[in-house]
Structure formats: structure tokens, C-alpha cells
Amino acid sequence: MHITHRFSIPVSPRALAGAFAALLALDAPAAAQGTAQMALLTTLPVSLNRGSVVETLRARNLLVPVEGVSPGQLRDTYNHARSGGRVHDAIDIHAPRGTPVLAVSDGVVIKLHYGARGGKSLYQLDDDGRTRYYYAHLDRYAPGVHQGVRVTRGQVIGYVGDTGNAQPGDYHLHFAIAILNNVSRWWGGTNVNPYDVLR
């Protein structure tokens, strides 16, 4: 999902940062938070990627999700064009086939999905109840990883592959972060640049 318009409501960056940090810190499921969160999300500026959300996520010290890859090795391919007029909205982290893929934070596996684009993929919901991580092109899942299972930061959840629309032999993890508007819409939300968060 893309925000394609600018908002004219004046909101101080400091107030927005505080409100969003509080939102992300909430322990209760998003559904229980009601319309206040939705209202807040609709006030988020189009510059979401470089704003308070990024700073909030950076403060959590998320792990680079491919074993042996350091933040300095990441490349920013978030805005790269893709087929059909799409934008990447993710980063690709290259590594040999079978390299362990690690959970970036504590959370729950909300969906294992096989798609034409992402291939064998995994959606994880952060313990904040709002932030969703997407790991795609997996070769396979780690043993014991299934929908509903809890994972901890650094846990092996799968292995790097080339499933889906990755070029055969172009082994990499496609990794995306989104802030969900509705947890039941695990594929949706507002994307955040993982490069800005992880580097």
C-alpha cells in the first residue's frame, strides 16, 4: 500500500514521534486499541520512511535478518522499480543458498505464504502488535516454524533461497517492514524502508 497524497494537518514532529512511540509500545492487540490508532495512522506524513517511525524502529536494534551479514553490507534498493509499475518497497540481502534467515525481533509468525512473487515467505508480527516483517524467496522454513508460533530475536526461521520470482540461482532474502493498519490484513500496511532501520 502506498500513501499517495500529502496531509495538510499541521502536526509537530515531536508530538507525532511521541504519539507513535506510545502507539508502538502498546501491548494489547491492535483491534483492542480502536479507532484512535487508525486516526493517528491517517495523520502520518508521507515522509514516513525518514521520520519518527524509522527512529522508533531503529531504537529497537533490530537484527539484520541474514546470518553473517552486517549492517554496513546492506544496500538500499527500496525505491527500485519493479515490473508492472511497482516499486520494490523492500531490500534484497544476497547470501548463498541455505544461509540461515533470522528473526529481526521477538514476535509471532502470523502467516506462512507461497506467492508467485515472494515464493516461500513468512510474515512475522512484532510484539508491538503493529509492525510486520516479511521474509521472502525462502528455500525452506526452519523446523518447528509454523503459523502462530512465537519466535525470538535471532532465531533461525528459514533459509535463503530463490523461490517465487527471484531469478533462478539469484539467492537472496527479500525483506520488508510495514506498519499494519489492521492485523488481519497481514499483507497490507504502510511500508517502511528496512535499510533506514537496519543500517
Ligand SMILES: [Zn+2]
Ligand atoms: Zn526484493
